[in-house]
Amino acid sequence: MQRGNIMNKHASVLLTMAFAVIFFSALSASAVSYTLQIFGNANMDEIIDDADISYLEKVIKGEADNTKFSDANNDGTVDEKDIDQVQNIIDGTEEILVVFDDTARSVEIPEPVKSFVYHGHNSYVYETVRAIGVSDRIIGITDRFVTPGGNRYSKTYFPELLSNVESVGELQTVNYEVVNNLNPDVVLTDAREYYDHTKTPDTPVIALDVNITNSKEAAMRYGYIFGKVSEAKEYVDWSTEIENMISEKIKDIPESERPLAYFSGYDLDRTKFSVPGTDSYRAVMIKNAGGRYMGDEIKGTGSQSVDAEWVIARNPDVIFFSAGNSVLGYDIYSPKNATEAIDEFLKRPEFADVEAVKNKQVYMISHPYILCGGASGLIGSLYYAKWLYPDLFKDIDVQEVHQEFVSKFQHLDLDVNKCISAYPLPE
Template sequence: MLPKLGIGFVLAALSLLLLLFSGCAPGGTQSPGEKEGASQAERLLIVDSAGRAVEVPRPVKRIVTINSDVLEVICALGGADLVVGVSDTAKFPPLVKEKPRVGESFTPSVEKIVELQPDVVFGYGRFLKPELARQVEQAGIPLVSLDCYKIETMERDIRTLGLILGRQEEADAYLELWEKYLGLVREMTKDLKPEARPRVYLEGYTDYKTVSAGSGGHELLEIAGGINIAAAEPVPYPQVSPEWVVAQDPDVIIKAVSSRVASGYGASPEEMAKEREAIISRPGWHNIKAVKEGRVYLISSEIYTAPRGVVGFSYFAKWLHPELFADLDPQKVHREILEKFHGLELQGTYVYPEA
């Protein structure tokens, strides 16, 4: 099963039901994309990932999203035509390449956003800058902060988007696929004894920046049946030293690659291969067990902690327990998502090496 919903989401869902069935909602400032004279009954009150109560017009007809993960979910639910603006780094699905750009995800141009007259703007929950929210909302546009990259909040975020877009059935279908594979992996690893769980060094997009409790990567490792060697570190994304990694001597090394390394949809494997060679050639790393045994893997940001993270943790499970998950085919999982929700064939390089 997907993680249980928190009390905040339950309250938000109750608020939504009250608004929908009572036919009235609290008044609010009209957004530029909202029709003149729109009734108060056409607004939804939601609680976003930042814990903010936000009123959103219904139906939503124009969307700007500076959160690429939210963008991917919107498109998966069939709402691509509603998107009128995206961040500079948005690249998936391919159809978003022609969408107007509004700047970086965390420092977008409010002026460009306002010019596009959206009904709503979507940003990242954890990284919401209060000043950005204030500027957007002063322009009369609601800003909703969601994550869509953490397993623990994925169900809540996707259901919230389904409600806002009026695409609850599509959201249910997407989550059904998530639950199928997440449940499978959890069931297979839940009873593994500590000695049967490989010790893993998981490196994020920045060299020697790893993950600890409270991060999406740490959660992935636990679900996939691994032991995070940095689990005891006091912050979610600790910076460690090269010597520390060598001393820990992990059984498996996994590196998440950012956009600076070509990966993901349509990418060839050459850059991922070069990056892996650079990693295993780090000073002293030839002595690490994972390097000696060839258990060093790279994973694209597109399937790491993301809406297609179900593919990512399928690879994690396969890498950590190849015999236990002999029948699990991550490519099949990925193909199912791409074909069913994006109308795309599987192509590109998402991990290296594949097996």
């Protein structure tokens, strides 16, 4: 399928959507549907407010059913004390906050949280807490962020981690002595299977990952944990506006006419390719951008190794490769490595008849920083959308959106136009 043909067929769509960018900021963030996973959210909506007090009053009177988070103080009984707890949460004066985490544990957190350690795998949890303004509270983080050569190491993107934060060891071999000596108010982890909370018994451990499917609710949970609810709400509203804008622009494109997109890490041996399953976050990003995902036949969230023939037989219209921080990222200022990798792939004779290769629709995106997680994954979807539908998204400057994320929510003096996080850049 030719990308130009797609756009010719959808000229009317472009005209219809031309005003989308004008009104997308007015779209309601209430369209987001999730349940805030904090005890006290008695009515099971997206926020803790007076409606939860009203609901608890009905529960106590026997006029409403008890819910998962009605027992705000987690003492086993729903009573007036829970109303007091909800009022304290609303006022920001609670002494204990009970949070439901990714491992279905009810974790009691002493408030306020003034320090934390991040047992981090990806960058998305830290991006989220930095977005709500608590980066000054981090005192420890895993080795991959603070050791040169680590796969999340960046002088440009994480400068504060390199000067003020102590390493707590590697992801799978945590230095619990260091954690205990740091004595944080809480440990955040996105890799709970590698953290033994019994080794730091005096510190609550919250397993709460951030990914493209849970980012809004996770941001709000962190907002309550750190006493930054309004900041979290602003962050969620901003990302919701972008998400709504993308979906509005692509909603009228029939599934059958959407470009078939293939995603893979670009393996160094160049003989095997990894294809994430249909439920993976990488697939979600492509679908959110308006593409058909070539790995839909692979079930689940894991990846399957395939050979070149598998890719060739499916004939993708567009190919997306992810690249590590030696090729793309906030510390990369030359496209040389990305250009060489793409050019080498385009020259492979076995792929010569693949539509993506014939039309030079092969792109690379930063694996550590614009893939899968939270708002950064949303920005990745916007890059995809610009590549897939350049005319439909011609009124959107993806780097301007990217810059707003970096400047306003990551609080960095960093010019995204000077570094190479995606290549080649959308027109």
